[in-house]
Amino acid sequence: MARPRSFDRDHVLHAAERQFRASGYNGTSVDDISAATGLGRGSLYGAFDGKHGVLLEAMSGYFARLGQFAPKALAGPDESALERLHAYLLRAVHGVPLAPDLPPVPDRAGAACFAAKMALEIGASDPEVKRLASECFSVVRVAVAECVRVAQRNGDIDPDADPDDLAYLLLTIIRGSDVVGAYGHSPDRLTSIAESAFALLPRPRHT
Amino acid sequence: MARPRSFDRDHVLHAAERQFRASGYNGTSVDDISAATGLGRGSLYGAFDGKHGVLLEAMSGYFARLGQFAPKALAGPDESALERLHAYLLRAVHGVPLAPDLPPVPDRAGAACFAAKMALEIGASDPEVKRLASECFSVVRVAVAECVRVAQRNGDIDPDADPDDLAYLLLTIIRGSDVVGAYGHSPDRLTSIAESAFALLPRPRHT
DNA sequence: TAGGTTTCGGACTGTTCAGTAAATAACCGT
């Protein structure tokens, strides 16, 4: 019996995410969000409880997307586990996939992990952001570790290697490529980094 | 024949760097800098041309420190090149050394690469910051690559490996540890990541 | 079509911001 909202919640959150990515948290004003989303200030406060609420919900949405994408991309038959790891690594160093209904960002910097970027900027003083970022990292790390275990089971990775250690290392490389790749290095260089990392994975010693 | 300044320029820049690290660029006001450094607003504008000038000079100072430290830590006799690489990697994942005359930051997050942090926050819209960050990365990368070459010459690293590729990969790991390590992971985990990376370095195949 | 409910959008408020300007203080050569 009441007026329904006239905007799509996810669409608004995606637009806000784009804005936060482009200008950082403290660098975007509520007016910027308003302009990017098309919503008035009142609507923003009513639906998301202000700037900080928009950020938290945008990050939650990002986490949800990541939690869907990473395990799916890494799951599959044992035989192709190593190949999936290879493909995931190559894709990840070139940036996280953004929301499908918005135009993709042109440069690598804009495709950096949203959670990492927000955590680095305000995580020190914002426990909720910090926690959300940790969860984003965990979901990737766990999925990678599981894929490593499968590859080990299939004899493609040295069974003596600790899959969790490897997953931490790979996650670190992926996050590092957000920083290194964003400023001054070409996509080819990122590909090269990913290939180097993949080539160094410990293979089983064929006796 | 004029009044000399009553503050130490480097000391002020270090204090400002600490503040920028803690709150980000857009998150620190000129009053924050003023409080952190003890200087009044007028002095800040007279000596550094305002907030942005303070940032640029602080980053330049950081770059200078890094440009001194990294090559020195990685230079030495051929026999111990691999060991130096090992030590540098272990140290780097635990954070960059801060200025010696200021108390060290307690947590890993505060010890993240200053250039990387600023570049991620405002580099997209600030070419000077972007360039300074690139230079910070380059100076480390070049020093690491040189050390890899020396280790290859000494027969400790596979001579077929591309030293520049390896240096890019190691730099990416170091930068990634700024992000991964800062939020939710223990120093032991960082050590473990560094050890894993070091263990995976391509050794010469002993025929 | 009328009433009740919720959303929408812009105007408004008090605060904080970066940057400026002017008055004051410190120094040094003479």
Added chain:
DNA sequence: ACGGTTATTTACTGAACAGTCCGAAACCTA
């Protein structure tokens, strides 16, 4: 000790900020 020069401090300005509020509009049920 004095005058010229520079550093320092403080008060000020206009703009931008986050957040609130209220009139108007849109919708559903009846």
